[in-house]
Amino acid sequence: MSAPSPSPDAPDTAAAPHRSGFACFVGRPNAGKSTLTNALVGTKVAITSTRPQTTRHTVRGIVHRADAQLVLVDTPGLHKPRTLLGERLNDVVRTTWAEVDVIGFCLPADQKLGPGDRFIAKELAEARKTPKVAVVTKTDLVDSEALARQLIAIDQLGTELGLEWAEIIPVSAVAGDQVSLLADLLVPLMPEGPALYPDGDLTDEPEQVMVAELIREAALEGVRDELPHSIAVVVEEMIPREDRPADRPLLDIHANIYIERPSQKGIVIGPKGKRLKDVGTASRTHIEALLGTPVYLDLHVKVAKDWQRDPKQLRKLGF
Numbered sequence: 001m002s003a004p005s006p007s008p009d010a011p012d013t014a015a016a017p018h019r020s021g022f023a024c025f026v027g028r029p030n031a032g033k034s035t036l037t038n039a040l041v042g043t044k045v046a047i048t049s050t051r052p053q054t055t056r057h058t059v060r061g062i063v064h065r066a067d068a069q070l071v072l073v074d075t076p077g078l079h080k081p082r083t084l085l086g087e088r089l090n091d092v093v094r095t096t097w098a099e100v101d102v103i104g105f106c107l108p109a110d111q112k113l114g115p116g117d118r119f120i121a122k123e124l125a126e127a128r129k130t131p132k133v134a135v136v137t138k139t140d141l142v143d144s145e146a147l148a149r150q151l152i153a154i155d156q157l158g159t160e161l162g163l164e165w166a167e168i169i170p171v172s173a174v175a176g177d178q179v180s181l182l183a184d185l186l187v188p189l190m191p192e193g194p195a196l197y198p199d200g201d202l203t204d205e206p207e208q209v210m211v212a213e214l215i216r217e218a219a220l221e222g223v224r225d226e227l228p229h230s231i232a233v234v235v236e237e238m239i240p241r242e243d244r245p246a247d248r249p250l251l252d253i254h255a256n257i258y259i260e261r262p263s264q265k266g267i268v269i270g271p272k273g274k275r276l277k278d279v280g281t282a283s284r285t286h287i288e289a290l291l292g293t294p295v296y297l298d299l300h301v302k303v304a305k306d307w308q309r310d311p312k313q314l315r316k317l318g319f
């Protein structure tokens with residue numbers, strides 16, 4: 001006697017247990033981690049930038065599915081520490097690796113594996129307990145031959161370092177290729193368990209931190225090479241404006257942009273304050289989209305002398 005075939009209406013996942021857990025993407029600067037997080041979550045939660053090393057805070061994006069909930073933890077890049085901030089960031093990365101259920105190692109399809117990738121891969125090999133998925137990003141930038149070569153190189157790198165890939169998957173976050181397949185591959189690596197966050201939540205990062213990151217992202221656009229590491233943003237206050245009609249709310253946001261040296265002030269503010277104004281306009285649009293309410297944004301530029309090297313200042317700036 002043969003078993004009855006399942007009804008075509010029955011969801012495939014009916015028998016599968018619900019899974020939930022944490023994943024993080026690692027990779028050298030500009031590997032496409034933030035863009036991939038956004039593509040998986042479907043909204044702008046992580047900060048993307050054409051400048052390297054702009055993701056400083058651990059930003060979680062949450063992928064809600066009928067069969068699983070995937071919490072994405074976006075860590076800063078691991079790099080040779082030169083400052084106190086650098087050391088702390090590396091500690092954050094290693095702790096995150098030990099805590100998550102899977103690590104996605106992002107390697108751009110359009111760049112040969114280099115010393116930076118090897119450095120991370122070696123460190124990854126040390127995180128023995130956590131499964132690792134190699135994610136070949138930006139596949140829209142290469143042809144199939146180049147992609148095949150990259151896949152082979154990554155496979156060999158794993159063998160060389162004794163690093164066993166749970167999967168090797170090519171994706172393009174920009175073209176939307178294989179992004180949902182990536183989620184399909186990550187889900188089985190999660191433990192069984194109920195949803196960890198309420199349906200609809202996209203991130204548990206405090207709103208103020210997200211708002212600060214959006215401002216920092218806008219402030220970084222088009223600045224010269226040495227400045228990105230010197231900029232920090234702190235949101236001092238977010239208060240609903242009083243005496244507004246219920247259907248026309250306004251949120252007052254006061255934020256400070258910190259730089260390390262007085263000489264950097266002019267760069268951020270621009271001639272006649274034009275750059276700062278543009279930063280305000282650009283970030284306000286994103287903040288309003290994020291919070292779903294009109295915003296009045298009050299931005300100030302302040303000098304926090306050599307804040308990257310000063311533990312007290314680092315704490316004040318949220319590191």
Ligand SMILES: Nc1nc2c(ncn2[C@@H]2O[C@H](COP(=O)(O)OP(=O)(O)OP(=O)(O)O)[C@@H](O)[C@H]2O)c(=O)[nH]1
Binds near residue numbers: 036048076138139
């Ligand atoms: N063509 C193409 N470009 C991409 C893709 N994913 C990311 N990029 C671009 O690559 C650059 C870096 O992307 P990010 O997502 O900020 O990279 P990241 O790894 O988070 O960078 P850090 O925050 O510096 O660690 C940006 O200019 C992205 O637009 C992709 O799938 N295709």
